[in-house]
Amino acid sequence: MEVKAHTRYLRMSPRKVRLVVDAVRGMAVDPALAQLTFMSRAAARPVKKLLESAVANATHNFKLDRSGLFIKSALVNQGPTLKRWRPRAMGSAAPILKRTCHISLVLASKTGLKKEDAHDHAGHDHAHEEKPKKAVKKPAAKKAAAKKK
Numbered sequence: 352m353e354v355k356a357h358t359r360y361l362r363m364s365p366r367k368v369r370l371v372v373d374a375v376r377g378m379a380v381d382p383a384l385a386q387l388t389f390m391s392r393a394a395a396r397p398v399k400k401l402l403e404s405a406v407a408n409a410t411h412n413f414k415l416d417r418s419g420l421f422i423k424s425a426l427v428n429q430g431p432t433l434k435r436w437r438p439r440a441m442g443s444a445a446p447i448l449k450r451t452c453h454i455s456l457v458l459a460s461k462t463g464l465k466k467e468d469a470h471d472h473a474g475h476d477h478a479h480e481e482k483p484k485k486a487v488k489k490p491a492a493k494k495a496a497a498k499k500k
Contacts, residue, residue, distance in 0.1 A: 352413055353423065356405035358454040361397055365429045365452035368394040372425045372454065380406055380420045380458070398454065405458050419462030426455045 361368065371394040375383040380402065387399035402422070409415040430451035436444040 352409075352415060352460050354405055354409040354413060354415065354420075354458045356401055356408060356456045356458075358397060358401045360430050360451050361454060362449070362451055363394050363397070364450045365427045367392070368398065368452050368454065369427045371395050371398050372427050375402075376422055376425045378422055380417060380422070383422055401454055401456055405456050409458055409460070415460045416462055419460045420458045421461060422456065423459035424455075424457045428453045428455070 371387070371390060371392050374390070375386055375398070378386070383402060384399060387395045387402065406417060406420060409420055410417055430453050432451065433449035435447040435449060437447050439445045
């Protein structure tokens with residue numbers, strides 16, 4: 352089971368947010384939250400908030416056990432850039448690029464469902480069911496050759 356959460360249009364540079372996300376990618380949820388709590392980067396706060404949101408989605412919506420969750424993937428993509436101007440010497444101007452980013456977080460469960468919900472889904476593993484094979488049709492050229500004989 353995978354649980355997704357997104358933050359869009361975060362007003363931080365994607366390069367700076369990637370440093371924080373790279374530090375917690377692949378970790379279990381509780382150590383990752385502890386890491387983000389004591390990290391001395393400004394981007395740690397919105398990443399922690401997103402991780403807490405994803406954990407809440409997993410426990411409330413999908414009834415997953417919090418102790419078995421880990422960060423399967425975390426992506427930081429560039430969002431739209433706000434373009435501003437700064438006055439410079441002799442009446443000229445210099446551009447200021449205020450970058451934004453989008454963060455996508457995917458949590459996966461090692462253990463699966465909680466014990467009380469496991470009986471509801473027992474024996475219904477549809478991922479490993481075999482699909483019936485389709486009949487193989489002969490190409491038209493082979494059919495014509497078979498009829499001539």
